[in-house]
Amino acid sequence: MKNLKIAIIGCGNLGLSIVNGLLETEGFEAKNLMVTKRHPENLSHLQSLGVTVTADNKSAAKAADLVILGVKPYNIPHILKEIAPVVSPDKQTIISLATGVTLEEMYQHLPSTTALYRAMPNIAADIQESITCICGQNSTPENEDIIKALFNSIGISIIIEEHLMEAATVLGACGIAYVLRFMRAMTQGGIQIGFDAKTANTIVNQTVKGAAELLIKKGIHPEAAIDKVTTPKGCTIVGLNEMEHHGFSAAMVKGVLASYEKIEK
Known part of the structure; x- marks a missing residue:
């Protein structure tokens, strides 16, 4: 995960907790992290740490290997439509943190071969003590290892079936x-x-x-x-x-x- 480029689209409270956890992870470099927000000035303190802060979702998604969607559930379709032209199943893995938005619903806006995951961490990610439940589709062992490594860096993670994501x-x-x-x-x-x-x-x-x-x-x-x-x-x-x-x-x-x-x- 050392050289993996990660973009967090819509970096709210949970996204910021993930940022803080990643920045505390040994070997992870801030230059490989991009975060977006409608009003990026609210995250300006991250720039001094080496994190790229922008309002441009498309450019962040295009440059990333892992794209984490930290937006509210009702914004997921809009964001996916926005970034879909610049993401490729051969390059990007998409991870949604949105509650209640299924993989099937997200595939309506993405190529069917995209590696797509849902993940539910909690705010203890801020101190690397989160429990993160994960499910995905088009997952390969390599992809799964990368996703688990990402969320293990902010606590521990477990793979579950999608029908349990709301319970998680x-x-x-x-x-x-x-x-x-x-x-x-x-x-x-x-x-x-x-x-x-x-x-x-x-x-x-x-x-x-x-x-x-x-x-x-x-x-x-x-x-x-x-x-x-x-x-x-x-x-x-x-x-x-x-x-x-x-x-x-x-x-x-x-x-x-x-x-x-x-x-x-």
């Missing part, structure tokens, strides 16, 4: 917000029992990080870890039971389903 969006991308809302509530509880906001936040942040790392490194189910801290008649089980009494798990599941149903409409 909810669990991986929306999921960041769910976890952050939980952390905010936990911090508020910490303040109520006596901590100042900064101390409560520090404790909560490390506790959540530790919980995630415990599951990842030990390869265990959450309930197995919970069992280790729920002693008989202890304060942990009392707190958990009170949360469940007020619908904690049910509310989380309902939130996930509500987000999924919104995408599916």
Whole structure:
């Protein structure tokens, strides 16, 4: 991936997270990265880092090996029509980050032999801790390795079937917000029992990080870890039971389903 030229068309919040992750990747050179935005002055700070910033989608796509579409779903057809004359199935691979826009819909504007992917990272790409779910068509082993290397540079990536992409969006991308809302509530509880906001936040942040790392490194189910801290008649089980009494798990599941149903409409 060292000499791969990458263009991010419509570099919004998620695109910028990918940019930041790539720039932190050892061996990746900023000169190989191009980003576009309708108002490029909003990304002018990237120019001093060596990134090409422009409003010209066609020139960026033409010069790139990988073209990442970071625009809103409703803009995908317009952007594909714009760049289609300058992209070739022999040169460019197209990657869409748009929620809900299928490969079939995008092929309406591209040659049928184009290597085309959908990818759903999350904003933790900013610190190289994203989970990115990927699906594609006209994929070769070499292409797939390149795409995975790109998204592994900003975290970890997994290949899934396309029919699961909307579910991946909810669990991986929306999921960041769910976890952050939980952390905010936990911090508020910490303040109520006596901590100042900064101390409560520090404790909560490390506790959540530790919980995630415990599951990842030990390869265990959450309930197995919970069992280790729920002693008989202890304060942990009392707190958990009170949360469940007020619908904690049910509310989380309902939130996930509500987000999924919104995408599916």
